[in-house]
Amino acid sequence: MKVTKRVQERLEELLEQLGFRVRYEKGNFKGGYCVLEKQNLVMVNKFYTLEGRVNVLIDVINNINLNWEALTEEQKKLVKEIRKINDLKAQLNLQQEPPQT
Numbered sequence: 001m002k003v004t005k006r007v008q009e010r011l012e013e014l015l016e017q018l019g020f021r022v023r024y025e026k027g028n029f030k031g032g033y034c035v036l037e038k039q040n041l042v043m044v045n046k047f048y049t050l051e052g053r054v055n056v057l058i059d060v061i062n063n064i065n066l067n068w069e070a071l072t073e074e075q076k077k078l079v080k081e082i083r084k085i086n087d088l089k090a091q092l093n094l095q096q097e098p099p100q101t
Helices: 005-017 050-063 073-096
Strands: 020-025 032-036 039-045
Touching: 005 020, 005 050, 005 073, 020 050, 039 050, 050 073
Parallel strands: 020 039
Antiparallel strands: 032 039
């Protein structure tokens, strides 16, 4: 998946459909999601690059329980693509780790 502004927008739309509010704020933090006063909130560092922002959104999507019935077919396809990429990354990381003694 190529990282573009449109990918970022699709991820934001997906999270909003799932009941999360996405905010871009400045500060000294990595980004992620939390529940604040009964609201699901995704915080992304405003100073991150486009790739960094997309990576935070993808991490959040990978770590939340998804309600598949609430997703459109396009959103389901996007989530499957994200998970496929993460599976490939995990396999590559396992292959690159040196054996432990």
